[in-house]
Amino acid sequence: MKQADTVFLLAAVAVTIAFLPACGPMRKIETIRQKELAATLALSRNEIQEERKVIAVSHRDTITVKDDSGKEMLIMKAVKDESSGEMVAHDVIDAAVITARFRNVAERHGRVDLRFEIIVPESMQDSRWQLRFRPHMYILGDSLQLESVYITGEDYRKRQLRGYEQYERFLRSIITDTTRFIDLRNLEIFLERNLPEIYYFKNDTSYVSDDQFASYYGVTEKQAVEHYTHWLLYRINERKKGRKELMYHKYVRAPIETEGIRLDTVLRNLNGDFVYAYTQTIATRPKLRKVDIVLGGDIYESDRKLYQMERTEPLTFYISSMSTLLDPSERYMTRIVERRAAANTACYVEFEQGKAEVKADLGYNREELSRIRGNILEVLENQNYDLDSIVIAASASPEGTLAHNHALSAQRAASVAAYFDKDIRHYRDSVRRSGFTLNVDTDGREHVGRLEIPDIQFHSRSNGENWEMLSLLVDQDSTLSPKDKYTYLKHLEISDWDQRESALQKEPFYRHLREELYPRLRTVKFDFYLHRKGMIKDTLHTTELDSTYMRGIALLKEREYEKALECLRPYRDYNTAIACVSLDYNASAMAILQELERTPAVNYMLAVLYARHNDDEKAVQCYLDACRADRSFVFRGNLDPEIYILIQRYGLNREDDPFEPAS
Amino acid sequence: MKTVGNILLALLLAMAVSWPTAAQRYSVGTDGIGWMSLGAVNADASIAVGRHASLHAGAALNPWTYYRQDPDRQMQARQMNFWGGIRWWPWHVYSGWWAGLDVQYRVYNVGGMWGKRETEEADTYGGHLWGGYSMMLSEHWNLDIGVGAWGGWKKYTVYSCPICGDPLEQGSKMFILPDARLAIQLIF
Numbered sequence: 020m021k022q023a024d025t026v027f028l029l030a031a032v033a034v035t036i037a038f039l040p041a042c043g044p045m046r047k048i049e050t051i052r053q054k055e056l057a058a059t060l061a062l063s064r065n066e067i068q069e070e071r072k073v074i075a076v077s078h079r080d081t082i083t084v085k086d087d088s089g090k091e092m093l094i095m096k097a098v099k100d101e102s103s104g105e106m107v108a109h110d111v112i113d114a115a116v117i118t119a120r121f122r123n124v125a126e127r128h129g130r131v132d133l134r135f136e137i138i139v140p141e142s143m144q145d146s147r148w149q150l151r152f153r154p155h156m157y158i159l160g161d162s163l164q165l166e167s168v169y170i171t172g173e174d175y176r177k178r179q180l181r182g183y184e185q186y187e188r189f190l191r192s193i194i195t196d197t198t199r200f201i202d203l204r205n206l207e208i209f210l211e212r213n214l215p216e217i218y219y220f221k222n223d224t225s226y227v228s229d230d231q232f233a234s235y236y237g238v239t240e241k242q243a244v245e246h247y248t249h250w251l252l253y254r255i256n257e258r259k260k261g262r263k264e265l266m267y268h269k270y271v272r273a274p275i276e277t278e279g280i281r282l283d284t285v286l287r288n289l290n291g292d293f294v295y296a297y298t299q300t301i302a303t304r305p306k307l308r309k310v311d312i313v314l315g316g317d318i319y320e321s322d323r324k325l326y327q328m329e330r331t332e333p334l335t336f337y338i339s340s341m342s343t344l345l346d347p348s349e350r351y352m353t354r355i356v357e358r359r360a361a362a363n364t365a366c367y368v369e370f371e372q373g374k375a376e377v378k379a380d381l382g383y384n385r386e387e388l389s390r391i392r393g394n395i396l397e398v399l400e401n402q403n404y405d406l407d408s409i410v411i412a413a414s415a416s417p418e419g420t421l422a423h424n425h426a427l428s429a430q431r432a433a434s435v436a437a438y439f440d441k442d443i444r445h446y447r448d449s450v451r452r453s454g455f456t457l458n459v460d461t462d463g464r465e466h467v468g469r470l471e472i473p474d475i476q477f478h479s480r481s482n483g484e485n486w487e488m489l490s491l492l493v494d495q496d497s498t499l500s501p502k503d504k505y506t507y508l509k510h511l512e513i514s515d516w517d518q519r520e521s522a523l524q525k526e527p528f529y530r531h532l533r534e535e536l537y538p539r540l541r542t543v544k545f546d547f548y549l550h551r552k553g554m555i556k557d558t559l560h561t562t563e564l565d566s567t568y569m570r571g572i573a574l575l576k577e578r579e580y581e582k583a584l585e586c587l588r589p590y591r592d593y594n595t596a597i598a599c600v601s602l603d604y605n606a607s608a609m610a611i612l613q614e615l616e617r618t619p620a621v622n623y624m625l626a627v628l629y630a631r632h633n634d635d636e637k638a639v640q641c642y643l644d645a646c647r648a649d650r651s652f653v654f655r656g657n658l659d660p661e662i663y664i665l666i667q668r669y670g671l672n673r674e675d676d677p678f679e680p681a682s
Numbered sequence: 683m684k685t686v687g688n689i690l691l692a693l694l695l696a697m698a699v700s701w702p703t704a705a706q707r708y709s710v711g712t713d714g715i716g717w718m719s720l721g722a723v724n725a726d727a728s729i730a731v732g733r734h735a736s737l738h739a740g741a742a743l744n745p746w747t748y749y750r751q752d753p754d755r756q757m758q759a760r761q762m763n764f765w766g767g768i769r770w771w772p773w774h775v776y777s778g779w780w781a782g783l784d785v786q787y788r789v790y791n792v793g794g795m796w797g798k799r800e801t802e803e804a805d806t807y808g809g810h811l812w813g814g815y816s817m818m819l820s821e822h823w824n825l826d827i828g829v830g831a832w833g834g835w836k837k838y839t840v841y842s843c844p845i846c847g848d849p850l851e852q853g854s855k856m857f858i859l860p861d862a863r864l865a866i867q868l869i870f
Contacts, residue, residue, distance in 0.1 A: 208818040209777060212706050212869065235705030236733030238774060246773055 047145060048318070048325050056143055057328040058152055060314045062122050063134035063296055121335040125660045126303045127603055129578045133301065133336050135312055137168055139293040143318070144286060146172040148325070149273070152316040154297065157333070159307060166281035168295055176285045178321060179275055186270040193259045200256070206247040214240060272322040303340060303578050310336045339658035341601045341627075342575050344620055345594050352565040357558055360404060362547045366391050367539065368435060375430035377438045391545060392442060399443075399475075404549040408476040411436045412544045414485035416537035417520045421484060429481035435543050436477035443475055484516055485540040492536045503528045571598075596624055605631055619649035623662075630661035639665055646672070709736075709776060711826060711867030716742050720759040720795075726865070730775040738784065739766040747844075749794075756844045757794030758801075763787070765810060776816055776824060776869045784810035786832060794844040801841045808834020812861065824867040833858030 050056075124131050137152055144150070149172065154165040171179075194200070210217050213234040233239045275283065282295060301310065311333035318326040369382035379385045398406050413432035415424040493499060493507050506526060513519040523529050571586030575598055584598040591611050599608035609628050615621050622645035629638035642662055645652040653672050656662035666672055707730040716724035726740025742763035749755040767784030771777070786808055793801020812830020819825055837854040841847065 205777075205818055208821060209774070211821045212776075212818070213774070234733075234774075235707070236774070238733065 047142075051143060051318070051326055054142075055329060056140060057331060058137055058139045058143065058150070058314060058316055060154075060312060060331045060334045061136045061138055062334065063136055063298075120332060121337060123337045123339060123658050123660055123663055125658075126338055126340040126578070127601065129303055129580055129601070130300050131303055131310075131336070131338050133299045133310060133312065135297055135334055137295045137297055137314060139170060139295075141289055141291050141293075144170065144172070144289050144293065146174040146286075146289075147320055148172045149175045149319045150316060151319060152314055154299075155313045155315065155330075156299065156301075157311040157313070158301070159304070164279075165297075165299055165312075166279050167276075168281050168297065169276070169283040170293055171283060171285045173285055173287055175273075175320070176275075179271070179273055182271040182273070183275075186267055189259070189266050189270065190263070193263075194252075194256050197253075200249050200253045201244060202247040202249065206243060209243055209247065210240065213238060214243065273319065303338060305576060305578065307338055307340075309338060312336070337658060339655075339660075340578065341597050341624075341659075342578055342580075344623070344655075345572065345575050345597050346620070347572060347576075350565045350568045350590075351562050352568075354561045354563055358551050360549045360551070362398065362549065363545060364391065364394050364547075365542050365544045367541065368431070368543050369538075369541070370431055373427065375427060375434045377434050388438070391439070394545070395439065395443060395475075395547075396446065398547050398549065401549075403552055405552055406475055407548045407550055408478060409436075409439070410478045410480060410546040410548070411439075412480040412482045412546070414482040414488070414540055414542050414544070416540040417484045417486065417489065417516060417523075418533065418537065421516050425481055425483045428483055429479070432479035432481055432543065436479040440475070440477045482544070485542070486511075486516065488540050488542075489532075489536060492539060493532075496531075496536070498531060498535075499528055575601075593618075593621060593624075596621075600624060600627060617644070619645040619652060622648070623652050623655065626665075627659060627661045630665055635665065635668070638662075639669060639671065642671070706730075706776060706822075706869045709824070709867045709869045711824075711865045713742075713863050713865040715862055715864050719761075720744060720748065720757075721746055722759070722761060722763075724763070726765075728769070733774055734771050736769045736771065736775045737766070738769060738782070740764075753843070753845050755794070758844060759790070759792045759795065761788060761790035761792070763790075767810065771816075776867075777818055779813070779815050780828075781813040782810070782828070782830070784812075784832075786810050786834075793841070799843040800850065801844045801846070802838055803841070804836045804838035806834055806836040806857070808832055808836075808857070810861065812863070814863065816867070822869050824869055826863065826865040826867050828863040828865075830861050830863075831858055832861050 124133065133156075135154075137154070139150060139152075150170040152168045152170075154168075156163045156165055213236075214232055216232045217240050277283075281297065284295075286293065299312075312335075313333045314331040316328040317324050318328075366387045367383070368377060368387055369384055370376070371378065371381065377384070377388070379388060395406075395409070398404070411432050413428040413435065415428040415431075417424070419427075490507075490511065493504055496504075499507075503526070506528075507523070510519055510522050510526075513522060523532065567586050568590060571583045571590075572594060574580075574583035574586060575594060578601075580598050580601045584595070584602065584604075587595040587598050591614070593612075593615060596608045596611040596615075599605070599611065605628055608624070612621055612625050612628070622641045626638045626641035626645060629635075629641060638661075642652070642656060642665060646656070656666055656672065708728065710725065710727045712725050716722045722742045722744035724740065724742035726738055728736045728738040730736045742761065744759055744761045747756065747758040747760065749757060763786065765784045765786035767782055769775075769780045769782040771780050773779070786806075788806045788808075789804070790806070791801065791803040793799070810830060810832040812828050812832075814826060814828025814830075817825040817827065834857065835854065836857050838852070839849045840851040842850050
């Protein structure tokens with residue numbers, strides 16, 4: 020009986036010892052559950068301290084400003100004394116505990132930095148646990164999970180690493196070199212005995228087919244290799260390969276995550292609350308006014324979730340953007356429209372030696388003439404312009420006399436003019452016969468009607484020998500040597516063109532000029548002279564919406580500040596200043612605004628800029644001027660941190676403030 | 683006997699030094715366990731008759747009598763042994779596992795060993811069933827290991843001592859005995 024008692028006692032002790040390590044965390048979890056402990060979200064204390072630092076450095080509790088009648092007044096932070104009812108000066112006392120659940124943040128460069136702190140109480144931390152915090156952002160009706168913050172206990176991480184080591188060992192046990200499955204020693208002896216030809220080729224890389232060599236009894240090298248392969252080992256190895264995933268999950272039960280994690284820190288010692296300063300930068304977008312941040316989280320032991328925290332109350336960020344202050348008024352510009360217009364093209368029409376007749380079948384004439392015809396019809400059918408005349412000028416290559424060439428090019432120009440005159444008349448007749456066409460009038464309205472092709476005047480002109488073009492072609496020619504080009508330039512000094520050509524004929528490179536470059540000089544140039552349809556005066560001044568400026572406004576609304584500034588920079592107006600302020604180009608913005616009339620909006624912008632330069636006096640003056648003229652800036656001031664600090668520092672916008680404009 | 687030994691040794695050496703690189707279809711060898719049986723000179727030879735089969739034949743001779751001058755200590759394991767059979771090689775002749783079947787004739791006179799004076803003299807006829815593994819040591823040398831049993835019929839006489847002519851027992855009967863082999867072989 021006594022012995023049985025002892026056994027029972029020992030068993031109880033053993034069970035207690037076995038479960039003892041598990042008791043601690045479980046009791047801790049129970050406490051956390053009972054107290055509903057959770058990490059908290061708070062506004063970034065650094066930011067608050069920064070604000071205080073500004074106050075401490077440039078703290079001036081009294082400044083002088085002018086009222087709307089120009090009279091100087093002192094302004095200072097004051098409160099109403101409850102006993103006397105008088106306003107008395109009030110010292111700034113920083114709050115010991117910040118409990119604010121919202122903050123105004125300013126968008127700059129199209130981005131907003133949301134700064135907050137995740138505070139984890141010490142009682143939630145344990146060496147065996149991993150705390151996984153997931154901040155959620157609510158923005159314009161969407162919910163977005165931000166990168167998580169993991170706080171990992173030392174023992175938890177050791178367990179994770181041990182799992183990885185075990186998996187690593189498993190991976191190392193997998194054989195990757197397949198030759199290790201072959202009993203090479205026995206294979207080699209076997210080959211030496213039975214397939215000596217193969218054995219002697221063992222260091223030769225040349226390919227020998229399996230059937231070429233077989234043993235006396237028909238055994239091939241492949242069969243020998245298969246026989247001396249340890250298939251059991253091979254199969255075990257293959258099985259291991261197939262179990263990689265399974266073994267990973269077996270050993271690494273709680274993997275170390277790297278994706279979507281902002282921080283995974285290992286706590287060596289529990290030493291008070293853990294605070295992580297979280298900064299999330301978001302790109303602003305139209306209509307974005309506020310962002311809520313909520314924190315959720317879990318406690319894990321290995322892969323087991325022990326506890327799920329309640330979501331925190333939201334932390335709200337109100338986002339102010341300078342772009343909401345833009346002036347959306349339309350802007351117009353005057354455009355001058357010229358009546359006359361011109362266009363030209365050139366073509367290469369080949370002629371028979373010394374002849375001027377246009378022959379479509381010669382060389383590439385058919386393609387060239389077809390192209391020109393297309394060009395002429397394109398101009399004729401243009402909805403905006405009428406074709407007045409076409410001047411056709413032919414050029415000749417320099418071989419032959421100048422007089423002959425001049426006459427010949429004149430004849431050729433006339434010949435081409437006649438060719439197209441006839442062609443266009445034919446086309447016009449065919450259009451008339453075809454009936455109706457779709458026309459667009461000068462106002463852009465479409466209507467069915469007859470396409471009227473007016474008479475076109477073709478004028479022909481001779482451009483004579485085209486030495487100018489020849490010089491250009493020689494300069495660009497890669498076949499001619501620098502010496503040839505120099506010689507050519509020397510010949511250009513001969514003023515008589517016929518003598519010049521005779522001199523060139525004696526040069527060795529003349530053949531190249533004659534065969535390669537001269538044909539390109541026989542061009543026919545077409546100049547089209549047009550006028551704007553329905554326009555009688557030579558120039559017209561028209562007022563239309565300034566599309567560049569309006570595009571700048573649109574970009575400003577979309578918070579594409581860099582692109583907006585590109586459009587708006589030349590205008591140097593209020594909207595340009597807004598783009599500059601948004602991009603922190605404060606000096607440029609200041610220079611623009613100081614040139615403008617002092618509207619409430621201009622004053623407000625100046626207040627922001629002065630505040631950025633720590634010139635509180637001018638900033639308050641401009642802000643109050645803006646508020647007097649437009650009460651909406653009273654509320655707007657709370658949204659921009661630069662003005663908000665001024666309001667707090669000097670107690671502006673109080674109902675009993677003598678500067679406060681009557682509502 | 684000495685001459686036979688010398689010839690065999692010379693033959694083995696000649697084969698070991700060089701041999702044409704044709705298929706290896708023959709073997710000669712000697713069994714170490716046989717030699718341990720009081721120095722029984724033994725040799726066997728074989729010829730491959732296919733990839734999976736070889737024919738074997740061998741002989742062992744032990745003419746030695748020890749302590750002949752001292753009748754109390756004399757011992758002998760004299761024998762003359764002849765066998766022949768076939769082996770089956772699952773993979774390839776002279777390489778890897780094998781199973782064998784032999785017929786065997788043995789005449790012996792064994793006695794005076796292990797502290798016993800009784801001496802048995804017999805003529806035995808039987809078969810030999812065994813298996814083993816031929817380990818390739820090099821291009822021409824194998825270590826041939828085998829275990830098995832041999833059994834059959836024997837006509838025997840048991841004497842009270844190695845030199846006694848007085849039979850204690852006489853007769854004939856079936857027998858079965860375990861056997862083992864650890865041979866070195868030259869393959870050519």
